[in-house]
Amino acid sequence: MIIKKYIVDDMKEAFIRAKYELGSDAVLVDQRNIKQGAKLNPFKKKRIEVTFALEEDKNPILTENTVKSENKVIANSKKGIKLNMDSETAKDKLMHFCSLHDKNPEDLTFDEKKQFLEILLKDTNFNQKKELSKINILVGPTGVGKTTTIAKIAARESILNKNKVGLITIDTYRIGAVEQLRTYARILNIPFEVANDISEMDGKLKKLKDCDLILIDTLGMSPNDDKKLSEVSKFIDKCYLDYKTFLVISMTTDKLAIDNILNRYSALNYDSIIITKIDEVLDLSNLWYILNNSSKPIAYLCNGQDVPNDIREANIDTIFELSEGDLVL
Ligand SMILES: Nc1nc2c(ncn2[C@@H]2O[C@H](COP(=O)(O)OP(=O)(O)O)[C@@H](O)[C@H]2O)c(=O)[nH]1
Ligand SMILES: [Mg+2]
Missing domain, CATH: 3.30.70 (Alpha-Beta Plaits)
Structure with missing residues (x-):
């Protein structure tokens, strides 16, 4: 696409x-x-x-091969992404690691850098288990990439993992929001439902009960908007069965705003975090900041606008992939 x-x-x-x-x-x-x-x-x-x-190829629109082959061509522009550890503990660990290897940080090899990253992330929530549930709800501020990420996950799950995926949107506020997701659903040839208000939620979930996976798109809102926050919360309460809530945060958000988002969205009791727009930053400082200030795991890292290719499961390999191994310590 x-x-x-x-x-x-x-x-x-x-x-x-x-x-x-x-x-x-x-x-x-x-x-x-x-x-x-x-x-x-x-x-x-x-x-x-x-x-x-x-749609580049109409029948089938997205194939397993196109997804896999495009996955290999990744963020060439991301060479030299900086690890940028603000914390003193992380810097101490790096110095310790370097002294064990008798090297300066800039002389560490690719494998040594990876080893160090593993040590750094070993005791953080980064490594916690983070699987999708039957129902998955994406919440977060406006414009962070919720709808785009839903399309990416839907494509991965339906094309690569052969899951039966259904989409629901409750974002009926913004003009064009429904059409945006409907278009993706049509391209992927998967069912799509719009819940106009809370009373419709039960019916929509029942319609998609045969799906292996349901992804729910929500309205973007300022974390300070109590009214909308509580409205989304009521929609979430309507989700029976096992469900997970994912908070979507853009890497371009400043630290003060990240604090506010983590704090205010805790009212929705989210399970995991999805980080978007990694392609728009030069270092990973906000990733560490989120890890250090939240007890929740990071599920996905998104690095571009391309649906479905610019999404990766959050793990150490991904960080290396995104930086093409050229992680500047
Ligand atoms: N650079 C970049 N842009 C993204 C990413 N994810 C989404 N976007 C763009 O961000 C804008 C808002 O995305 P949208 O999914 O509509 O955000 P929503 O309001 O949270 O649903 C669109 O222009 C997307 O193409 C990403 O990982 N990187
Ligand atoms: Mg949206």
Whole structure:
């Protein structure tokens, strides 16, 4: 699937550009208003960010082979990602490790770096078990990548793991949100339901009862919005059977905001964390920060907009893969 974004003045321009570049099969996935440089110039005209998707091969749209082969081509641009350990304990451990190997940190080999990372993460919640449940609910602030990540997980589970996957969205607030997920469901050829309010939730879950896996997309909200937080909580309470809640956090979030998110979303009693937008940062400091400030495991690491390829299970190999082994200590 090709995903392409355009920043335009109006939808007409978006459709013309998408049709020209992607052809008439391109489908609208998402549209949102953005204010570029609004801080510097409050009178600056609002623009729209519009996302189109194009199925590359219609039948089957995504195959096991396309997913596997594309998985090999990863984040070439991520060379030299910095480990960036802010904590003194981590630095002490590094010095100890280096003295055992009689080397400076920059002289450690690929395997030694990996060994050190294993030591560093050994006693953290990073290594806890983190499997999907029958029902999986993604929550988190606006724009962190909840819907995109649901599409990535749905594709992995249905294409690679041959699971019967169903999607539900309760995000009926934002214009285009329902269509965004519906498009992915259509491309993956999996069932999709919209729960407009809490009373519809039971019925929607029953409709998907034969699925091995149900993924639920929720409305994005500010962590300070008590009303929406409690609304999402009521939807979650409607999930019978075994369910898991995943808090999605973008790596681009600053530390103060991460504190607030971890703190406020604890009201939803989330089970695991998904980190997105790793491709947009230069070091892993926010990953350590999240690990050090939350008792929950990290389930997935997402490193780009490409559905379904830019998602990895969170483990040490993934960190090495994302940095192409060129982890700067
Ligand atoms: N660079 C990058 N962009 C991402 C990633 N995940 C999602 N996005 C983009 O972030 C934007 C918001 O994503 P969306 O899934 O709609 O976020 P939601 O509001 O939380 O559902 C879209 O432009 C996505 O393509 C990622 O891992 N890396
Ligand atoms: Mg969304």
